[in-house]
Amino acid sequence: MSDALRPHDRHPPARFNAARYCLAENARLRPDKTALVLVGDGTESRLSFAAVDRAVRSIAAGLHSLGLKQGERVMIRMGNEADYVLVYFGALAAGLVALPSSPQLTEGEAAFLMENSGAAAIVVGGGCTVPPEALGGRLLLDAAAIAALKAGPVLPDYADTAADDPAMLIYTSGTTSRPKGVLHAHRAAFGRWPMVEHWIGLTESDVMLHAGTMNWTYTLGVGLSDPWSVGATAVLYNGPRDPAVWPRLIAAYGATLFAAVPTLYRQILKYGDLAQHDLSSLRHGCTAGEPLSVELLEAWTRATAKPLYEALGMSEISTYISSGPTIPVRPGSPGRPQPGRRVAILPVEGEPVPLPAGETGLLAVHRSEPALMLGYWNRPDEEAEVMRGDWFVGGDLARLDSDGYVWFEGRNNDLMKAMGYRVSPNEVEVVLSAHPSVAEVGVAELPVRADVSVICGFVVLQPGAEPDAADLLAWCETRLAAYKRPREIRFLDTLPRTANGKVQRKRLVEALG
Known part of the structure; x- marks a missing residue:
């Protein structure tokens, strides 16, 4: 990062180009110095x-x-x-x-x-x-x-x-049947510094290995822009998608940082044969894209003796909540607002007045945040829906505890209704995923009659485990309030996911066939 652009400035200068920010000083x-290593199936190319x-x-x-x-x-x-x-x-x-x-x-x-x-x-x-x-x-x-x-x-x-000039247009799921464009300014690259310092912990001497594909903003940001903003080396992979390849790449390239989605960390533990590779170079792993379960966090740290830092974000703002080198991990929480961010919990309805600690509402980011999008491409109505006064609300339900940690309660539009209560599928998924027979789980409402739906757990079993719905329901009985418990369990071979690995809860019922 140029000496002229230190993080404490909070905002970039009026004239700012994101590519210059990442490359000119380097x-x-x-x-x-090697800027990019692109590894294939037995091939390698390097660019300074x-x-x-x-x-x-x-x-x-x-x-x-x-x-x-x-x-x-x-x-x-x-x-x-x-x-x-x-x-x-x-x-x-x-x-x-x-x-x-x-x-x-x-x-x-x-x-x-x-x-x-x-x-x-x-x-x-x-x-x-x-x-x-x-x-x-x-x-x-x-x-x-x-x-x-x-x-x-x-x-x-x-x-x-100008810092506010458009730089990137990314398409994401919208409220209609068509994707919507999220328009970001050049300033968004500078607005990433809180995650560079407090989630990833990047320095010039680091080697960042990212497991994502290049079209994903997680890869373009964490895998490329962020390392280059401090003069670090980026390593990307374009070979066959084999979970066992990642420990080998960490060892072969001396990766100090590794970034992926939780699902891939789980697959690495299952197929990666970690004991056969020297992971001593790795300082910690970073994960985002879906909630990190306590069980997976514990399994990874137990197997590798390396920290795993989670972040919560979205296309409109990237990651803004995290654990990291300066934010101690609190299992079950994605962390705290990164220093420099203005974050609040707002009521689901009513005036946009921040709620006190302990109350659940919509997770919001102040409109002054430099990493916040310029807006939705040609969709002013949807822009109006996500702005509440001076706050952007993206639909994530959460609460802050007394120490400022965020407890994610799912998406507002994913909430289920059970016995008159609102129930977050995330809460039920965390409980089911801790069962030793469960490899993956998604939770959604299952229609059982024309006017009645029940909470259902859609489960992918661990290899060798027998499908036993009664056992899983009993497991939940001692871990969830009565109105939160699933009433049905369905077993699937795989869960429907987006191209970036997120579980598509709305397609779980369709997956039953």
Whole structure:
């Protein structure tokens, strides 16, 4: 991080470019240091900070030469390849708006993103296609075109953007049947410093191994932007998705930090053969994307003797609640608001007056937070729904204890009704997941008659365990109030999940077939 941009400033300067923030000082101070290691199945490629800086500014110059103007959207439709990273930062360097997307999108889904965003250019990688009829005059750039841009002239300097200028448009689930775009400013990169210091604990000497795919903001942020903001090395993987590979990569690359979702940590414990690998370089693991169970936390720390730090966040603000090197772990809680964040619990209904400790309400972030989104793309009505006075509320139900720790109670729209009470599925899932026969669990309402639903646990069993619904119900009987207990247990081979590994509670009943 540049000496001119210290975290205690809280806000970036008025003129601020996210790509410059991550790369310019590194290219000047440590040009030959490895910035990115991309590991495949028996392959490896490395890029220094000088090489990344040059490629990014060449791509930026090339995008300008093609007639793209500041603020226009560049959609990236590629797999886990180095060019994904370079094009993403190249768009930011040019003052354009990067739209990262998943290669798993169908052509129809990709066409919706192109049309909805008004993308001016589409960058495609190997195996990713765009229907000609969907292009509508947009620029289509393939691997050969990007190679030509990288070999071309270099932009003399990063675009002179304002901190509030749009930088990234990401699509996430909305309240309708179509995804909605979340628009972030360049300042969002600077707004990540509380997590860099207090959740991840990054320094220049670190090696960050991230298990996510490049289209995910968790990877683009924690896996790339955050390490580069302090001059650390990023390691990403584009080989087969085998849980056993991660301990090997930690040992092989001397990773000091590892980031993944809880589900992957669980799979590593099951399939990773940790005892066969030297994990002495690892300082701690970071986890986000879904709640971390007490059972998994204890299992990981017992098996590795390494801390595991959880964070809670969302697309609109990234992670803002966490444990970490400066925030002691409290099992069952994702942690406390990171220093520098303005966080409160607001009533579900009524005036946006922060609630006292112990009361459950909507988790809220003050609108002055530099990491907060600019807004939803062309959806002013939904923006109005999430702003309560000076506070952004994303739908997470939580309470603060007397020490400031957050206790997550699920999503407001995931709440179940039982015997006249509101019940958080998260609370029931935590209890069921602690049973020794349970590998994974999701909880949702199960319709049993036209007008009656009951709380149901959808369970994936541990290998060799026998399905015994009565035993699981008895387990809950001594651990949950009567109105919170599941009335039914259903067994599944797998739980429906999003591409980023989150359990889709609304699809659990569908999974029964």
